[in-house]
Amino acid sequence: MxxxxxxxxxxxxxxxxxxxxxxxYLNRELSWLEFNNRVLHEALDPRTPLLERLKFMAIFSSNLDEFFMVRVSGLKQQVEAKVSKLAFNGRTPQEQLEDISKSLRPQVIKQHQQFEKVLLPQLISHGIHLLSYIDLDSEQRTYLDKYFKEQIFPVITPLAVDPSHPFPYISNLSLNLAVLVKNPETEEEFFARVKVPKVLPRFLPLPPELRVQDRGEPSAWTGIPLEQAIAHNLESLFPGMNIQEYHSFRITRDADLGLEEDEADDLLLAIEQELRKRRVGGNPVRLEIQSNTPPGVRSRLLQDLDLSENDVYEVDGLLGLRDMMYFMSLPLEQYKDRPWQSVVPPRLQRLREPNAVNPQTLEVEEGRDIFTVIREKDVLVHHPYQSFTASVVKFITYAAYDPDVLAIKVTLYRTSGDSPIVNALIAAAENGKQVSVLVELKARFDEENNIYWARRLESVGVHVVYGLVGLKTHSKLVMVVRREKEHIKRYVHIGTGNYNPKTARLYTDFGLFSCREELGADLTDIFNYLTGYSRQKEYRQLLxxxxxxxxxxxxxxxxxxxxxxxxxxxxxxxxxxxxxxxxxxxxxxxxxxxxxxxxxxxxxxxxxxxxxxxxxxxxxxxxxxxxxxxxxxxxxxxxxxxxxxxxxxxxxxxxxxxxxxxxxxxxxxxxxxxxxxxxxxxxxxxxxxxxxxxxxxxxxxxxxxxxxxxxxxxxxxxxxxxxx
Missing domain, CATH: 3.30.870.10 (Endonuclease Chain A)
Structure with missing residues (x-):
């Protein structure tokens, strides 16, 4: 040797x-579970502010939902298709599912034990009383019963399950009550399902006068979970029947788009059709139930959902802790991270406004514009430490109103629902600029939002393209083409993160502004690659x-x-x-x-x-x-x-x-x-x-x-x- x-x-x-x-090599799925376990640790760490701990609880649960909807569902499909190909760490799809179950179950137990035994008591000690219905006094119950009749009862549709009523379709990520009722005349028992409506808040607050008193003053917040208000008013939903028992359950379905792009004549319409399928969801992949659910109810759910015991995750306490994010909306800043206000990068301070034209004289106001700054020297911005709005949004907005700008080209992978960037692009088109936008319709779980913006942009004359067959466009690029005297100059922004002002406050990302000729030429080639038939093989600077x-x-x-x-x-x-x-x-x-x-x-x-x-x-x-x-x-x-x-x-x-x-x-x-x-x-x-x-x-x-x-x-x- x-x-x-x-x-x-x-x-x-x-x-x-x-x-x-x-x-x-380490297994990809188990490595991801280790990452999510580190997220959970932030919820367990007493150094983390109290409401931030609830936030990390919610993120852990939300991450798991997506993991099951995409990764676990994909492995289950491989098992059903009898795929025997090994992952590069040597595990079959079935072995990976077994590994996931073994690794994940202790994490879920740890999460719920921490929530029930540590966080709930701490919330109470800080004036946040998330109660059970049985803890309410008569006045509080009267208020919530009235609220149920007026606000909740009209929204709910109880669904019986019997020979004439097949087991109902349970939508993805929905919280439900499995209810057993008995006919008092025939002694016959029936199974029913009540969906906890998503259109209502998950947690019902009590008014100040009915909150738990803390040292003679109303507590910061007192309330109960929505499903408990429903559970204790089931007689209203099944009049004349005896309520035997009820148990909460929640399911997760396959939610990955199954799109054959080569066969889609119109990608936008094809994705809209797939989104309609996703709203109801694909095959079930996980059943979450409370640990005290009796065997009969458990087996009934498994049978009707076509799941096995390996797909069941038992929970002590509340299901769906992703809803804990609700408590971040409480005005209790002392239990949150200290607020952070992104700063304006020094070189971008004291710029005149993008559309700073005096309407009476049509003269541009005093002050430098962003293009002058970039010509002097490349600019790097680091979000959220430095402001996304004062840099990226301002750059695109300047381009929209600058009379010397001829064209703007942008790739959009994810953006916010009230996107100031898209609004600036619309203004640019209305101002006569040539605007081209690559909207990535296949950005997972943002497809619907991107379809909306694509239609808005097209309606004002923006040239919208949807990317290349077989490829997602994940690059973060803006190019502004500007006439300066007798020359054309290209200004670019190349980033690591999405053009989304909301996530830019939460995600760390970099963006580079430059007008270097070779970078501008490379971006021109990339956009031609995306919008036309260019098959560029060499780039001057870019990878x-x-x-x-x-x-x-x-x-x-x-x-x-x-x-x-x-x-x-x-x-x-x-x-x-x-x-x-x-x-x-x-x-x-x-x-x-x-x-x-x-x-x-x-x-x-x-x-x-x-x-x-x-x-x-x-x-x-x-x-x-x-x-x-x-x-x-x-x-x-x-x-x-x-x-x-x-x-x-x-x-x-x-x-x-x-x-x-x-x-x-x-x-x-x-x-x-x-x-x-x-x-x-x-x-x-x-x-x-x-x-x-x-x-x-x-x-x-x-x-x-x-x-x-x-x-x-x-x-x-x-x-x-x-x-x-």
């Missing part, structure tokens, strides 16, 4: 290692998927390998949401063996297994889960001191590299490159919200060492932004 030397030790040559061996991105990243990693082999100091730091791609991971293993020092900041799924002797012992992986959702992608390569750093929209996943249109831009401004390196350094030093991935796939939370202060990267970045 061939051997070589590394740091004085004898190791096997790369050629002798089979990097296809499953032992070198573009699925064209050249995979090869460029592999080349950058291999360059570090060669530098390390030749006595240099190979170094890679990469931050992203997920690392799944087998080829990228195996190349990182080769880099590690060559002596390249690699730090990875992976928020969610990571299939790379760090710490394997002579394979990945030069690779460290951390995940940061905190107040903001880490969403930015940054890639740093040492390059023997000629450092290169990139930002963009893509993770290292097969879907990003092969099945999506993505764009990664190099950072060509030295000052901006240093700023990004500083951000990476701050994150690598985090000992408050950072977790270290172990070789067995588990994570250990970092803690401050002795005489070492707590360092939260997000808090530090907020403090730095506030000083700008």
């Amino acid at each position: 061939a051997k070589s030397k590394k740091n004085g030790e004898t190791i096997e040559n790369v050629e002798s290692i089979n990097f296809q061996d499953p032992k070198y 573009v998927a699925p064209v050249n991105m995979r090869d460029r990243f592999l080349s950058l990693i291999n360059r570090e390998i060669e530098n390390a082999k030749n006595g240099g100091s190979g170094r890679i730091v990469a931050k992203m949401n997920a690392l799944v791609d087998l080829q990228i991971i195996s190349t990182l293993y080769i880099a590690s063996r060559a002596g390249v020092k690699i730090d990875l900041i992976i928020r969610g799924i990571c299939c790379l297994r760090p710490g394997i002797k002579d394979i990945s012992d030069n690779i460290n992986v951390i995940s940061i889960v905190g107040r903001f959702l880490e969403h930015s992608r940054i890639f740093y390569f040492h390059n023997n001191g000629k450092e290169e750093i990139f930002i963009g929209s893509a993770d290292w996943m097969p879907r990003n590299l092969d099945r999506r249109v993505e764009a990664i831009t190099p950072i060509l401004d030295a000052d901006i490159a240093k700023d990004l390196q500083e951000v990476l350094g701050i994150m690598l030093a985090d000992n408050r919200h950072a977790w270290e991935l172990q070789s067995d796939g588990s994570y250990i939370q970092r803690r401050p060492g002795e005489n070492c202060p707590e360092a939260s990267s997000q808090q530090m970045l907020m403090a730095m932004a506030a000083k700008l």
Whole structure:
């Protein structure tokens, strides 16, 4: 067997290692469950403010809903289709389902025990009384009974189940009551289902005069869950019958779009049809029930829903904790994170307004515009630390009203329901600009919103395209074409996050503004690729998927390998949401063996297994889960001191590299490159919200060492932004 030397030790040559061996990789689904477990930890951590703990409870549950709707449903479909192909960690679809069940059940038990035994008492101690109906006094019951008759009863439709009434369709993510009633005359028992209506609030507050008293004053909030108000008024729904018992249950259905694009003559209409199917949902994949549900009711539900015992998740207490987000709306700021107001980047301060024209003189008001700032020097913005509205929204709005702007081109993957960006694009079209918008209709769970905006844009003459068959357009790009004297100049924004002002307050992302000629030319080629028949194969600066991105990243990693082999100091730091791609991971293993020092900041799924002797012992992986959702992608390569750093929209996943249109831009401004390196350094030093991935796939939370202060990267970045 061939051997070589590394740091004085004898190791096997790369050629002798089979990097296809499953032992070198972590399972994608289990890695995601580990991520969601880190989300749950924020709800368990007493350092997290009380209402924020409820928020993380809600996020954990909401994440699980989507996981079952998409990932678990996909595995179940593979099992039904008798797919025997192994995941690259060597597990069949059925084995993965078993692994998921084994890993997830303890997390669900932990979540509900924490909620019932820790958080509910703490809420009460802070004046938030989420009560059970049996805890109410007579006045409170009278109020809620009246509320039921006036507000709830008219909305509810009880559905009997008997030979003349087949088991009703249970909609996705709906909360329901399984009710057993008895005919007092015949002693015959019947099964019925009552849906808890989503059009009503999940939690019913009592008026101040009926709230629990705290030291002689009304508590901050007192109320009960909606389903309990329904359950204790079932006699109104089944008059003349005796209510025997009732039990809450909730189901999750397959909700992934099954779209054959090649056969869809009109993609927009085809997706609208698929969305109608999703509203009612596909096959059931999970049944959540209360643990005290009797065997007869349980077996009836399983039979009628065509589920097995493996699909059942028992819960002690309330079902559907995703609704805990309700309590974040309470005006109790002392139990939330300290409010953060994004700052305006220094170079974008004191700009005149986008449509600042004096209507009497038609003269432009004093002050610089955003194009002047970008011409001077590239601008980097970091959200939510720096304002999305004062940068990205203002950039597009300037373009909409600037008389010298000829055209605006944008990719929209996800945007908000009241999007100021779309409104600016509409204004631009009305102002005579040539506006082209790539709306990605296949953005999962945002399809309906995107269809709405696509129709709005088309109605005012915007040229709307829906992407390429077989590819999602995930890139975050804006290009503004402007006439300046006798020349045409292109201004670009290349980002890591969606053009959504709401999520920009919650997600960490970067955006680069530039008017560099080569970047403008590359964006022109990308938009031609998206809207026409261009099949561009080369780009001047950008890494573009699925064209050249995979090869460029592999080349950058291999360059570090060669530098390390030749006595240099190979170094890679990469931050992203997920690392799944087998080829990228195996190349990182080769880099590690060559002596390249690699730090990875992976928020969610990571299939790379760090710490394997002579394979990945030069690779460290951390995940940061905190107040903001880490969403930015940054890639740093040492390059023997000629450092290169990139930002963009893509993770290292097969879907990003092969099945999506993505764009990664190099950072060509030295000052901006240093700023990004500083951000990476701050994150690598985090000992408050950072977790270290172990070789067995588990994570250990970092803690401050002795005489070492707590360092939260997000808090530090907020403090730095506030000083700008």
